Amino acid sequence: MKVFGICASPRNNTTEYVLKNALSKLNEHNFETEIFTCSGKDIKPCMHCDYCLENKKCIIDDDMKHVYEGLQNSDGIILATPIQSGGISSNLSAIMDRTRALEAIDYNLLRGKIGMSIAVGGDRTGGQDFAHLKNITYFMIHGIIPVSGGPFGSNLGASFWSNDSLDDIKNDTYGMESLDRTLTEFENFLNKYI
Numbered sequence: 001m002k003v004f005g006i007c008a009s010p011r012n013n014t015t016e017y018v019l020k021n022a023l024s025k026l027n028e029h030n031f032e033t034e035i036f037t038c039s040g041k042d043i044k045p046c047m048h049c050d051y052c053l054e055n056k057k058c059i060i061d062d063d064m065k066h067v068y069e070g071l072q073n074s075d076g077i078i079l080a081t082p083i084q085s086g087g088i089s090s091n092l093s094a095i096m097d098r099t100r101a102l103e104a105i106d107y108n109l110l111r112g113k114i115g116m117s118i119a120v121g122g123d124r125t126g127g128q129d130f131a132h133l134k135n136i137t138y139f140m141i142h143g144i145i146p147v148s149g150g151p152f153g154s155n156l157g158a159s160f161w162s163n164d165s166l167d168d169i170k171n172d173t174y175g176m177e178s179l180d181r182t183l184t185e186f187e188n189f190l191n192k193y194i
């Protein structure tokens, strides 16, 4: 089974650290994984030109083509976002909007896959839950089954407090527990429903 993880930070730092940790734990449990990181990539915003509705593909030729492939070729999807302005990053917002081009091919293309959310904020309560809710909404729009890690800090997914520092996020044991709980349920859902 294959899991596609998107790191929606514009740089390789705390969110990527957490996502790589999640993917390596999945590798230990024999899941195949692929990471796409937005750092250094060109992901333009949707122009609402409606080209995709007619032509079944996006008119923009940029790095989103790797995201389209990854989303389609996976059984599980992890959206990992840094918190920006109290919610998801602008990179992730562009990716979400441009998934419309996959819907244009087939409304059911992503249906039945399993999804989980990782949110990394500089502040302890900087908008992680709002980011999770946005990710869960995206999952639901596309028929992807959203997974929770359950109570005690992972109601909506894995939430981290980075304090804007790679050293500090490595010490966020509460965040890591929320990741482990969410991963356990993510694996359970993949094994049960895929």
Ligand SMILES: Cc1cc2nc3c(=O)[nH]c(=O)nc-3n(C[C@H](O)[C@H](O)[C@H](O)COP(=O)(O)O)c2cc1C
Binding pocket: 009, 010, 011, 012, 013, 014, 015, 016, 082, 083, 084, 085, 086, 087, 120, 121, 122, 123, 124, 125, 126, 127, 162, 163, 164, 165
């Ligand atoms: C433009 C911008 C807006 C941000 N807004 C928030 C915010 O609203 N809440 C918060 O907790 N952290 C905020 N942060 C801090 C980042 O979420 C935090 O530093 C995070 O660890 C960055 O992830 P990265 O290291 O993967 O880039 C913001 C950072 C940037 C650059």
